[in-house]
Amino acid sequence: MVDDLLKWRKEFPELDEYVHLVSHSLGAMPRRVEDSLRTFTQLWREHSIEAWETWVPEIDKFSTSISSLLGAPKNTVTVHQNVSVVQSVLASCFDYSTKKNKIVYSSLNFPSVSYIWQAQEKHGAQIHVVKSDDDISIDVEAMCDAIDETTIAVPISHVFFRSSYIQDVKTIAAKANAVGAHVILDCYQSLGAVPVDVIDFDVSFACGGSIKWLCGGPGAAYLYVKQELIDMFEPAMTGWFAHQAPFAFSMPKQEYSQDIWRYLGGTPSIIALYQACVGVDIVNQIGTEAIRAKSLRQTKYILDLTQERGFKLRCFEKSDRRGGTVVFDFDNAESISQELNKRKFYCDYRPQAGIRISPHFYTKDEEIDQFFEEIDNIRKL
Numbered sequence: 167m168v169d170d171l172l173k174w175r176k177e178f179p180e181l182d183e184y185v186h187l188v189s190h191s192l193g194a195m196p197r198r199v200e201d202s203l204r205t206f207t208q209l210w211r212e213h214s215i216e217a218w219e220t221w222v223p224e225i226d227k228f229s230t231s232i233s234s235l236l237g238a239p240k241n242t243v244t245v246h247q248n249v250s251v252v253q254s255v256l257a258s259c260f261d262y263s264t265k266k267n268k269i270v271y272s273s274l275n276f277p278s279v280s281y282i283w284q285a286q287e288k289h290g291a292q293i294h295v296v297k298s299d300d301d302i303s304i305d306v307e308a309m310c311d312a313i314d315e316t317t318i319a320v321p322i323s324h325v326f327f328r329s330s331y332i333q334d335v336k337t338i339a340a341k342a343n344a345v346g347a348h349v350i351l352d353c354y355q356s357l358g359a360v361p362v363d364v365i366d367f368d369v370s371f372a373c374g375g376s377i378k379w380l381c382g383g384p385g386a387a388y389l390y391v392k393q394e395l396i397d398m399f400e401p402a403m404t405g406w407f408a409h410q411a412p413f414a415f416s417m418p419k420q421e422y423s424q425d426i427w428r429y430l431g432g433t434p435s436i437i438a439l440y441q442a443c444v445g446v447d448i449v450n451q452i453g454t455e456a457i458r459a460k461s462l463r464q465t466k467y468i469l470d471l472t473q474e475r476g477f478k479l480r481c482f483e484k485s486d487r488r489g490g491t492v493v494f495d496f497d498n499a500e501s502i503s504q505e506l507n508k509r510k511f512y513c514d515y516r517p518q519a520g521i522r523i524s525p526h527f528y529t530k531d532e533e534i535d536q537f538f539e540e541i542d543n544i545r546k547l
């Protein structure tokens with residue numbers, strides 16, 4: 167079988183040095199990142215303050231690349247440094263002093279997201295966490311039942327980091343929209359691996375970051391805001407880049423920009439955009455559908471290899487709700503994962519889950535075989 171996507175492998179020469187099955191945690195580094203970072207430093211060195219003329223447009227350039235992956239209209243996406251900042255900006259948009267102050271999310275959310283919403287309790291927010299029965303999935307009916315007329319925000323993950331389960335976002339968003347609540351969709355574990363369409367999902371907000379499936383390294387995150395909501399909110403967590411005329415340096419009141427920049431804060435991390443744009447560009451060129459098709463084939467193959475060995479599956483088996491990661495556990499899995507990493511078979515281990523591995527568009531089938539052979543070798547010791 168010819169694997170067309172392997173032609174992208176030449177953009178990641180380091181992949182010939184080790185087996186990289188950890189793109190759910192840290193995507194591989196595209197070789198052109200070094201050139202892009204050099205462009206950034208060169209601009210700074212050679213043009214001093216004039217570098218901003220080129221740096222500032224990078225904010226919208228990066229946002230536009232992300233919007234095409236999200237299926238979002240132009241000018242509905244902006245950037246931040248990480249998802250925790252994005253969630254904090256959004257949390258600062260709401261008033262928790264009225265009866266509509268309930269926040270609904272699940273126990274399988276990424277912890278950072280939970281910490282930010284829990285912190286809103288001191289401003290009057292009422293937190294409702296829907297528990298998982300199996301640590302893998304969340305009952306969509308339980309989520310919908312928890313969302314009622316008093317709910318203001320529903321910060322949920324599209325794909326859970328622990329189990330790679332794909333949530334039924336459309337159903338949850340339909341319930342939230344019916345009661346005037348806002349879904350904030352964390353796409354960190356989906357964008358670049360699983361198709362996302364924020365318009366079809368009909369969510370109010372979406373976010374994620376560059377580190378994982380987008381092969382962008384740490385430092386860049388994105389925020390999508392539904393077009394008709396953009397000028398409805400005034401984030402209390404703000405900064406001069408969110409002002410309608412930042413270079414007027416006006417005081418003391420914030421006059422919010424009328425466009426998506428009103429969700430910015432202080433100076434964005436421009437260098438992170440130079441670093442992250444290369445991976446986003448590659449993912450855009452390949453297209454998420456092609457990445458997903460390959461991922462479904464290879465994750466199915468991984469499932470078969472775990473079953474042959476009698477490992478306990480800690481992720482969802484059926485393809486319709488299985489994200490890009492396979493999670494499995496067995497005796498001593500944590501220490502074996504550490505040994506695998508020492509031997510340059512990169513994976514990770516998470517408590518209440520197990521070893522997490524993910525193929526990506528650059529993964530060869532034989533690397534999956536080599537990975538499981540290495541597990542067998544270590545277990546025989």
Ligand SMILES: Cc1ncc(COP(=O)(O)O)c(C=O)c1O
Binds near residue numbers: 276325
């Ligand atoms: C679903 C999800 N959300 C958020 C994060 C990270 O959040 P932050 O960008 O704040 O570090 C991760 C992983 O690191 C994740 O898997």
